[in-house]
Amino acid sequence: MNMQPGKLITFEGIDGSGKTTQLRLLEQYLAARGFEFISTREPGGTDLGLKIRAALLDGAKGSVEPLAELLLYAADRAHHVRRVIMPALDAGKLVLSDRFYDATTVYQGYARGFDLGLVRYLNDLAAGGIRPDLTLLFDIDVETGWQRTHKRSLENNDSESQPNRLDQESHDFRQRVREAYLEIAALEPDRFRVIDAAGTIEHSCERMITEVARLVN
Numbered sequence: 001m002n003m004q005p006g007k008l009i010t011f012e013g014i015d016g017s018g019k020t021t022q023l024r025l026l027e028q029y030l031a032a033r034g035f036e037f038i039s040t041r042e043p044g045g046t047d048l049g050l051k052i053r054a055a056l057l058d059g060a061k062g063s064v065e066p067l068a069e070l071l072l073y074a075a076d077r078a079h080h081v082r083r084v085i086m087p088a089l090d091a092g093k094l095v096l097s098d099r100f101y102d103a104t105t106v107y108q109g110y111a112r113g114f115d116l117g118l119v120r121y122l123n124d125l126a127a128g129g130i131r132p133d134l135t136l137l138f139d140i141d142v143e144t145g146w147q148r149t150h151k152r153s154l155e156n157n158d159s160e161s162q163p164n165r166l167d168q169e170s171h172d173f174r175q176r177v178r179e180a181y182l183e184i185a186a187l188e189p190d191r192f193r194v195i196d197a198a199g200t201i202e203h204s205c206e207r208m209i210t211e212v213a214r215l216v217n
């Protein structure tokens with residue numbers, strides 16, 4: 001548990017899992033009920049983080065050394081936690097974060113193959129003792145996730161919807177990420193809720209609201 005009076009809810013899942021859409025729906029739910037909350041994301045929850053995000057995601061496949069990638073995600077988090085998350089939790093707010101350190105565990109640890117002890121050390125260092133109170137894992141099979149990401153990039157012109165450097169990774173990489181998320185979720189059943197994201201937006205949303213209501217009411 002965090003020492004802070006606020007609560008941290010993190011959103012995780014492979015690309016195309018719909019986690020960001022669900023985060024937006026949760027914002028509407030919380031706003032309608034008068035909750036004080038902030039929404040943020042990793043990488044890119046601060047001005048410095050936006051530069052780190054661009055450095056990490058705009059390049060071609062292979063343009064960032066894996067160790068530099070690991071350290072850049074940690075640097076983004078170290079800044080984000082201290083400048084955005086901790087102050088909001090101290091003020092008693094709910095914090096919704098689109099990804100947090102579990103993403104480093106699965107993408108850089110399990111999928112890229114960095115030593116899990118090293119990844120844990122960097123995650124703890126960057127997070128400065130912050131631990132999510134609830135982590136919503138939107139689970140979807142890799143093929144469906146990939147099709148959704150592809151469809152989004154065809155339908156929208158904005159840069160956010162275009163495939164990023166990690167979207168160019170192989171099917172196997174995405175499969176490792178999905179399996180790793182499920183594995184770490186099973187290790188911490190008190191913190192994680194796995195939400196089946198293959199169905200309708202409404203179905204996932206209902207499940208999410210049930211879990212969040214348990215935490216905040």
Ligand code: TMP
Nearest residue numbers: 015042043073099100103104107108166
């Ligand atoms: P997003 O598209 O959900 O904003 O995430 C950006 C990409 O960064 C996504 O492919 C996952 C990846 N990522 C990592 O590899 N490690 C991390 O620690 C984080 C936060 C994201």
